[in-house]
Amino acid sequence: xxxxxxxxxxxxxxxxxxxxxxxxxxxxxxxxxxxxxxxxxxxxxxxxxxxxxxxxxxxxxxxxxxxxxxxxxxxxxxxxxxxxxxxxxxxxxxxxxxxxxxxxxxxxxxxxxxxxxxxxxxxxxxxxxxxxxxxxxxxxxxxxxxxxxxxxxxxxxxxxxxxxxxxxxxxxxxxxxxxxxxxxxxxxxxxxxxxxxxxxxxxxxxxxxxxxxxxxxxxxxxxxxxxxxxxxxxxxxxxxxxxxxxxx
Amino acid sequence: xxxxxxxxxxxxxxxxxxxxxxxxxxxxxxxxxxxxxxxxxxxxxxxxxxxxxxxxxxxxxxxxxxxxxxxxxxxxxxxxxxxxxxxxxxxxxxxxxxxxxxxxxxxxxxxxxxxxxxxxxxxxxxxxxxxxxxxxxxxxxxxxxxxxxxxxxxxxxxxxxxxxxxxxxxxxxxxxxxxxxxxxxxxxxxxxxxxxxxxxxxxxxxxxxxxxxxxxxxxxxxxxxxxxxxxxxxxxxxxxxxxxxxxxxxxxxxxxxxxxxxxxxxxxxxxxxxxxxxxxxxxxxxxxxxxxxxxxxxxxxxxxxxxxx
Numbered sequence: 358x359x360x361x362x363x364x365x366x367x368x369x370x371x372x373x374x375x376x377x378x379x380x381x382x383x384x385x386x387x388x389x390x391x392x393x394x395x396x397x398x399x400x401x402x403x404x405x406x407x408x409x410x411x412x413x414x415x416x417x418x419x420x421x422x423x424x425x426x427x428x429x430x431x432x433x434x435x436x437x438x439x440x441x442x443x444x445x446x447x448x449x450x451x452x453x454x455x456x457x458x459x460x461x462x463x464x465x466x467x468x469x470x471x472x473x474x475x476x477x478x479x480x481x482x483x484x485x486x487x488x489x490x491x492x493x494x495x496x497x498x499x500x501x502x503x504x505x506x507x508x509x510x511x512x513x514x515x516x517x518x519x520x521x522x523x524x525x526x527x528x529x530x531x532x533x534x535x536x537x538x539x540x541x542x543x544x545x546x547x548x549x550x551x552x553x554x555x556x557x558x559x560x561x562x563x564x565x566x567x568x569x570x571x572x573x574x575x576x577x578x579x580x581x582x583x584x585x586x587x588x589x590x591x592x593x594x595x596x597x598x599x600x601x602x603x604x605x
Numbered sequence: 606x607x608x609x610x611x612x613x614x615x616x617x618x619x620x621x622x623x624x625x626x627x628x629x630x631x632x633x634x635x636x637x638x639x640x641x642x643x644x645x646x647x648x649x650x651x652x653x654x655x656x657x658x659x660x661x662x663x664x665x666x667x668x669x670x671x672x673x674x675x676x677x678x679x680x681x682x683x684x685x686x687x688x689x690x691x692x693x694x695x696x697x698x699x700x701x702x703x704x705x706x707x708x709x710x711x712x713x714x715x716x717x718x719x720x721x722x723x724x725x726x727x728x729x730x731x732x733x734x735x736x737x738x739x740x741x742x743x744x745x746x747x748x749x750x751x752x753x754x755x756x757x758x759x760x761x762x763x764x765x766x767x768x769x770x771x772x773x774x775x776x777x778x779x780x781x782x783x784x785x786x787x788x789x790x791x792x793x794x795x796x797x798x799x800x801x802x803x804x805x806x807x808x809x810x811x812x813x814x815x816x817x818x819x820x821x822x823x824x825x826x827x828x829x830x831x832x833x834x835x836x837x838x839x840x841x842x843x844x845x846x847x848x849x850x851x852x853x854x855x856x857x858x859x860x861x862x863x864x865x866x867x868x869x870x871x872x873x874x875x876x877x878x879x880x881x882x883x884x885x886x887x888x889x890x891x892x893x894x895x896x897x898x899x900x901x902x903x904x905x906x907x908x909x910x911x912x913x914x
Binding site: 450455477479488490491494498516518526574577604 | 671673675696697700701702704705706707709713714715726731732734735736737738740741742744778781782784785786787788796799800825833837844849850852857858868879880881883892895898899901906909910913
């Protein structure tokens with residue numbers, strides 16, 4: 358089967374984001390960008406399924422600006438076979454991304470689509486579920502284990518309180534949680550080879566998808582700042598503080 | 606506006622997360638509940654007691670027992686024919702089901718709201734809580750998940766809702782439940798605990814974590830949490846994880862032991878009322894958000910603290 362892995366170019370997870378002074382958003386100028394960490398896990402899982410002989414082809418897909426090509430090249434260097442960029446400079450909401458992915462799913466007919474559970478910029482946690490809804494396919498969200506056997510896939514999910522395993526009939530949609538795997542680093546030779554792999558560039562209009570936002574961002578502000586705390590000299594000071602708070 | 610609130614439950618009792626979602630929904634208008642489960646009549650009866658609740662839609666079917674999104678979403682979409690908003694707590698179940706509902710209704714979802722600013726205007730955290738966005742929906746119907754720690758809990762009793770049976774299409778035939786492995790804990794539940802003692806990478810291994818953190822937590826009647834580093838290193842199961850990708854908590858007192866305070870961890874706990882940090886590195890970022898800090902080696906300080914309480 359084919360596997361499609363959608364990947365997103367986001368602010369690097371180690372960077373502390375700064376809110377723009379005019380409240381229109383977060384300042385992304387000259388900030389290090391990387392592949393969304395959950396998407397790296399998705400790419401890795403697809404590659405492992407291919408290495409286990411359970412998939413033949415991996416297609417990495419990204420919706421975003423021209424620079425998202427770098428993100429797709431990273432996926433290709435890790436081991437994806439080809440890539441599709443749906444290029445737009447607009448901010449695309451999860452629903453619109455899901456609609457674009459639905460059109461790609463209709464074209465490519467993958468057995469699995471593996472997405473990250475959420476992007477660390479908008480923290481929505483929606484796209485995979487929405488794609489599953491639009492394609493009428495089952496969903497295995499927050500996966501910490503994926504086991505493909507025959508015409509179904511068993512997905513162990515991280516849920517509040519522990520783990521849960523569900524069995525989904527293929528084709529299916531899976532979203533990754535952090536513990537699914539540890540993504541590999543792309544080696545230099547593979548980075549070089551990735552430059553020669555196929556990368557098609559398309560636009561949302563090619564798929565007939567209206568990407569107009571449904572949500573209007575009125576403003577973006579700093580979270581409330583915590584007032585500076587105090588340091589106590591020793592454990593006795595801490596005990597006194599806990600007593601003051603009424604917890605000891 | 607008529608809102609439909611997803612009742613989080615285990616087929617026996619209503620989970621606390623529901624109560625915060627009811628408070629958020631009440632700000633939008635009339636509150637109706639949905640109890641979907643198997644043999645969950647007691648849940649529906651309990652849900653009807655929640656203060657401020659009008660109708661309780663009760664769907665009892667074996668297909669709804671484990672809240673599989675494929676089976677539940679069409680039921681909710683049906684009920685949304687006569688509701689204006691769907692509200693779910695931002696639990697793993699809510700996060701799993703709500704976007705599937707939103708896409709079927711062709712509306713954008715508003716995830717993890719912190720406040721209701723107007724009929725269609727909400728605030729929500731982005732970038733791991735480093736920014737707060739105020740967003741306005743242009744959709745005819747709303748689909749919302751609610752951050753539990755941002756809203757007070759509705760009273761669980763005193764209401765006089767009416768339970769009304771509804772039926773849905775049942776099993777969509779796409780998925781099935783195989784099994785669950787629920788971590789057993791005698792301690793309070795992490796997301797609703799008043800006090801949390803959390804440990805990080807500095808705890809060395811699971812035995813040390815157990816021997817250091819647990820006695821302090823038990824002395825305080827606290828829940829136990831952990832940073833991602835502690836979970837990844839296998840000191841504790843992953844449902845202990847507090848942070849952007851784990852649980853979001855806001856207890857009265859959060860005690861961070863041997864946790865440096867990476868932004869992903871802070872995203873999960875920085876709304877705690879009082880933060881206490883014990884760390885031997887006085888430059889650790891955790892001290893920038895801590896109300897009370899103690900620079901000390903946790904291996905001597907924590908047992909001493911436990912002994913003196």
